[in-house]
Amino acid sequence: MLDLRLPADIExxxxxxxxxxxxxxxxxxxxxxxxxxxxxxxxxxxxxxxxELQSGESGTIALADLMKIHGMEN
Known part of the structure; x- marks a missing residue:
């Protein structure tokens, strides 16, 4: 159950x-x-x-590297 109050105009x-x-x-x-x-x-x-990226908690991976990991390199 949800009780919700809306602004008068929206109501x-x-x-x-x-x-x-x-x-x-x-x-x-x-x-x-x-x-x-x-x-x-x-x-x-x-x-x-x-x-997470800005704080350094996680990083990125280059698309080319990701494709290699999944055997999709050219």
Missing amino acids: KRLEDLARKTGRSKSYFVREAIVEHLDDLEDLYLAEERLR
Whole structure:
């Protein structure tokens, strides 16, 4: 269960959409979360990876070296 407070203008838009479509507000909130959760996860992972690179906790590998490791060199 999730308890969520939205700004008044967003709540109004959500109510209008639900009324116009005959669907529940919960339906549209769920759809929005499902639609954007992958993007948010990807963003978090990219930011975390950048932090690790900048702090020296991890490094990089050249594409040519990676291709050699996987037997894909030219």
